[in-house]
Amino acid sequence: MTALDLARIQFGFTISFHIIFPAITIGLASYLAVLEACWLKTRKPVYNDLYHFWLKIFAVNFGMGVVSGLVMSYEFGTNWSRFSDYAGSVTGPLLTYEVLTAFFLEAGFLGVMLFGRHKVGEGLHFFSTVMVALGTLISTTWIIASNSWMQTPQGYTLADGRLIPMDWLSVIFNPSFPYRLVHMSIAAFLSTALIVGAAAAWHLLRGNDNAAVRKMLSMAMWMMLIVAPIQAFVGDLHGLNTLHHQPAKLAAIEGHWENTGSDGTPLILFGWPDMEREATLYSVEVPRLGSLILTHSWDGKIPALKEFPKADRPNSTVVFWTFRLMVGLGFAMIALGLWSAWLRWRGELFTSRPFLNVALVMGPMGIVSILAGWITTEMGRQPWVVYGLMRTADGVSRHSVLELSISLVLFVLIYFAVFGAGIGYLIRLMRIGPVLNEPREVDAGGPGQGRHAMRPMSAVTESADALDPSRSS
Amino acid sequence: MDLPFIWAAVILFAVLMYVIMDGFDLGLGILYPWFPAKEDRDVVMNTVAPVWDGNETWLVLGGAGLLAAFPLAYSVVLSAFYLPLIFMLIGLIFRGVAFEFRFKAHEHERHFWDKAFIGGSIAATFFQGVVLGAYEQGIPVVERMYAGSAWAWVTPFSLFTGLALLVAYALLGSTWLIMKTEGSVQEQAYRLTKKLVWGLLAAIVIVCVWTPLMNPGIAQRWFAYPNILYAAPVPILTVVSAALLLLAVAKRSHAAPFLFTLALVILNYVGFGISLWPNIIPPNISIWDASSPPQSQGFTLVGALVIIPLVLAYTLWGYYVFRGKVKHGEGYH
Numbered sequence: 086m087t088a089l090d091l092a093r094i095q096f097g098f099t100i101s102f103h104i105i106f107p108a109i110t111i112g113l114a115s116y117l118a119v120l121e122a123c124w125l126k127t128r129k130p131v132y133n134d135l136y137h138f139w140l141k142i143f144a145v146n147f148g149m150g151v152v153s154g155l156v157m158s159y160e161f162g163t164n165w166s167r168f169s170d171y172a173g174s175v176t177g178p179l180l181t182y183e184v185l186t187a188f189f190l191e192a193g194f195l196g197v198m199l200f201g202r203h204k205v206g207e208g209l210h211f212f213s214t215v216m217v218a219l220g221t222l223i224s225t226t227w228i229i230a231s232n233s234w235m236q237t238p239q240g241y242t243l244a245d246g247r248l249i250p251m252d253w254l255s256v257i258f259n260p261s262f263p264y265r266l267v268h269m270s271i272a273a274f275l276s277t278a279l280i281v282g283a284a285a286a287w288h289l290l291r292g293n294d295n296a297a298v299r300k301m302l303s304m305a306m307w308m309m310l311i312v313a314p315i316q317a318f319v320g321d322l323h324g325l326n327t328l329h330h331q332p333a334k335l336a337a338i339e340g341h342w343e344n345t346g347s348d349g350t351p352l353i354l355f356g357w358p359d360m361e362r363e364a365t366l367y368s369v370e371v372p373r374l375g376s377l378i379l380t381h382s383w384d385g386k387i388p389a390l391k392e393f394p395k396a397d398r399p400n401s402t403v404v405f406w407t408f409r410l411m412v413g414l415g416f417a418m419i420a421l422g423l424w425s426a427w428l429r430w431r432g433e434l435f436t437s438r439p440f441l442n443v444a445l446v447m448g449p450m451g452i453v454s455i456l457a458g459w460i461t462t463e464m465g466r467q468p469w470v471v472y473g474l475m476r477t478a479d480g481v482s483r484h485s486v487l488e489l490s491i492s493l494v495l496f497v498l499i500y501f502a503v504f505g506a507g508i509g510y511l512i513r514l515m516r517i518g519p520v521l522n523e524p525r526e527v528d529a530g531g532p533g534q535g536r537h538a539m540r541p542m543s544a545v546t547e548s549a550d551a552l553d554p555s556r557s558s
Numbered sequence: 559m560d561l562p563f564i565w566a567a568v569i570l571f572a573v574l575m576y577v578i579m580d581g582f583d584l585g586l587g588i589l590y591p592w593f594p595a596k597e598d599r600d601v602v603m604n605t606v607a608p609v610w611d612g613n614e615t616w617l618v619l620g621g622a623g624l625l626a627a628f629p630l631a632y633s634v635v636l637s638a639f640y641l642p643l644i645f646m647l648i649g650l651i652f653r654g655v656a657f658e659f660r661f662k663a664h665e666h667e668r669h670f671w672d673k674a675f676i677g678g679s680i681a682a683t684f685f686q687g688v689v690l691g692a693y694e695q696g697i698p699v700v701e702r703m704y705a706g707s708a709w710a711w712v713t714p715f716s717l718f719t720g721l722a723l724l725v726a727y728a729l730l731g732s733t734w735l736i737m738k739t740e741g742s743v744q745e746q747a748y749r750l751t752k753k754l755v756w757g758l759l760a761a762i763v764i765v766c767v768w769t770p771l772m773n774p775g776i777a778q779r780w781f782a783y784p785n786i787l788y789a790a791p792v793p794i795l796t797v798v799s800a801a802l803l804l805l806a807v808a809k810r811s812h813a814a815p816f817l818f819t820l821a822l823v824i825l826n827y828v829g830f831g832i833s834l835w836p837n838i839i840p841p842n843i844s845i846w847d848a849s850s851p852p853q854s855q856g857f858t859l860v861g862a863l864v865i866i867p868l869v870l871a872y873t874l875w876g877y878y879v880f881r882g883k884v885k886h887g888e889g890y891h
């Protein structure tokens with residue numbers, strides 16, 4: 086293990102933990118806005134019950150997003166100091182805007198959303214929920230702009246060996262930004278829907294059948310049916326864009342080593358890309374399908390890995406598989422959506438045990454796809470940290486293996502303990518399930534109260550003892 | 559307009575906000591072992607419950623702002639203090655979640671989160687102090703990169719500043735408790751405060767003697783004519799605040815001890831700034847050398863100037879509404 090490897094593993098590890106929480110924050114915030122809109126429009130109590138149920142989970146999840154994000158904002162300097170010096174004048178402002186917008190949201194609307202139900206009018210409360218949802222998307226926009234700029238940089242000049250932003254619009258709206266923003270936002274929605282659906286399935290399987298639980302499942306499955314195919318479409322466009330701007334990444338994703346003859350490029354379904362032997366072993370191919378998907382023609386050619394110097398090739402073994410994992414799960418989501426539509430039509434959506442079991446198993450798969458997608462994106466752009474401009478090896482801080490090992494071990498131990506406990510707590514909250522027509526006495530929060538927006542987790546009052554179904558029931 | 563100057567002010571302000579707002583929070587964590595009874599612990603927690611946690615966002619703003627406005631400083635300082643900063647972050651993770659998980663955990667797990675809360679507070683504070691001391695001692699830079707060793711931050715001076723910050727935050731915590739509580743908790747807070755005041759005053763004196771001895775450049779800055787005239791108010795006000803603080807504790811005032819402790823902390827912060835000004839990477843890289851281009855600083859400043867005042871207003875309002883004492887049995891949840 087070199088120091089560079091360790092620095093990368095550490096960054097990948099901490100950000101992988103972080104992204105889990107924001108993804109759920111983004112999805113749940115919008116889901117809550119929809120629930121509240123439905124409640125205000127129809128006045129059906131289920132929507133109100135569901136709102137209160139998911140609000141608690143949102144609050145705890147949000148808190149963990151903040152804590153894990155704190156680490157991220159320092160890691161650029163601690164681990165990637167030469168990158169920060171080189172490109173900080175471009176990525177720094179984008180990151181600062183992310184913090185400022187998160188700030189703004191925390192300071193105002195989150196407080197009203199979590200605690201202000203009985204203090205402000207319904208309209209204002211709904212407005213706050215919408216603003217929080219919007220805030221998470223704005224925050225996503227900034228951070229994705231920063232990451233996309235690192236993938237497809239533009240709008241800068243180079244002076245004294247450092248980058249200077251010349252045109253902020255072209256920095257932000259860089260070529261891969263729109264695709265990545267849409268793809269990531271949808272990914273957050275899908276992941277959340279899968280979790281909501283799995284929670285509902287779990288309750289139904291245990292015989293805890295009520296209107297709110299059914300509504301959860303139904304909403305989640307409409308989301309699958311409609312949005313999962315859109316995600317595949319967006320993903321396809323994203324891939325075509327990558328082909329244009331990062332051809333080596335695409336070749337690695339496809340495990341495509343060389344262009345031979347005049348025939349079209351096959352699509353390799355499975356295989357084992359071997360970086361040493363420069364070939365994809367044991368491959369199962371469909372002739373010409375690669376050409377068809379990627380160039381939309383019968384014998385179009387795409388760049389092949391051997392056309393790039395060895396030092397410029399991303400690790401095909403990894404991205405080949407992470408990409409297939411993501412796409413495979415994407416198709417599984419589409420299938421789940423179709424199956425749900427079929428069952429819905431036959432009136433068996435809430436009773437089919439095989440379906441409910443599958444929905445339960447699919448619960449975490451959105452998060453798995455997100456992680457797989459990011460690994461594809463990030464490892465596929467190697468060896469560059471700023472594509473075509475700075476190599477990852479030149480961006481890393483000069484730390485010793487000893488230092489990095491100490492910190493990595495600490496991070497791994499502590500993240501699993503702390504966030505493991507937090508995720509366990511989230512799951513326990515989900516197991517209580519929504520409470521119907523819960524009498525909600527005024528539990529005002531906000532400044533002056535024990536519960537406060539600055540501490541989103543304080544929105545939840547349940548202690549684990551009360552949560553444990555074996556003890557409370 | 560001198561953008562680097564404005565940005566230095568914004569970042570110094572964000573860090574000061576952090577120190578003021580998180581200082582007494584962390585102090586309570588440090589003092590926790592001296593409040594073993596569960597009811598007392600609950601009162602201690604309740605005094606900060608409404609203002610917890612938002613504080614760390616100032617630290618995030620300081621970090622991100624530093625990257626945007628002074629990327630060189632961000633990259634050098636953060637990589638120079640790699641390990642102590644990681645230790646600090648880990649302390650803050652523990653502290654940040656332990657506070658909430660404590661209330662939510664199973665009864666038999668609670669003691670674990672209590673310990674996480676204490677340990678996290680102590681680690682975060684100590685390593686902040688260490689970084690502060692090591693920063694003041696200077697950072698060797700060659701070709702825009704940190705050129706010292708991985709362990710250069712471990713010096714007698716930095717370890718001392720680490721301890722000194724523990725005392726300072728603990729004092730902020732104990733005087734905060736005097737202001738916010740009554741009865742047995744307040745009594746205990748008075749007892750602790752009496753010891754901590756002398757501890758902090760001793761620490762201040764030692765740092766004031768040690769720093770110029772260690773670093774002739776800083777001695778020059780403070781004592782050469784005419785600087786001494788500009789700088790003089792800082793030590794004078796420090797002595798005055800210290801005297802008033804001792805008096806206030808002796809008279810058993812409620813709010814005054816906290817306010818004078820805050821004054822001491824702010825004065826020390828200003829003094830620290832004077833020692834380093836205008837360098838952002840001591841001993842000799844100035845804010846102008848390290849700044850990002852005006853395109854970056856200007857663009858980011860727009861957002862900062864709009865949003866920071868809003869956040870400030872909201873925060874002040876929160877403290878205002880929350881004024882007054884916290885009593886036993888006033889439930890936190």
Ligand code: HDD
Nearest residue numbers: 107110147150151154155157158187221224225228615618
């Ligand atoms: C796609 C979305 C996304 C991605 C890729 C990231 N984040 Fe994030 N982050 C969010 C979406 C988000 C969020 C949804 O906006 C959060 C979750 C909770 C919150 O307050 O905002 C957040 C919180 C959050 C916070 C806490 C803000 C606060 O105090 O309120 C920080 C400091 C960061 N993030 C920093 C980062 C860094 C440095 C990242 C990359 C290296 C990063 N995030 C990736």
Ligand code: HEM
Nearest residue numbers: 093097100101104228229231232456459460463464470477
């Ligand atoms: C959106 C903001 C992001 C930024 C600015 C960013 C930036 C970076 C940087 C600087 C590196 C180090 C250089 C390298 O080894 O590639 C990196 C690596 C990595 N990132 Fe991202 N990243 C972002 C989001 C994510 C997310 C959300 C994930 C989620 C899983 C992720 C996964 C990874 C992984 C796994 C690596 C290690 C790659 C490797 O070892 O080759 N990134 N990223």
Ligand code: HEM
Nearest residue numbers: 265268272275317320321324327412415454455458459462
């Ligand atoms: C089903 C068909 C899908 C296709 C064709 C597809 C395509 C792609 C491609 C080509 C990339 C790499 C972009 C790059 O070059 O950097 C990518 C990245 C990613 N994918 Fe997918 N994807 C699909 C489904 C999904 C699903 C279901 C999820 C999650 C729920 C997901 C989440 C992500 C994420 C988080 C990234 C990294 C961020 C980004 O670059 O947008 N994808 N996807």
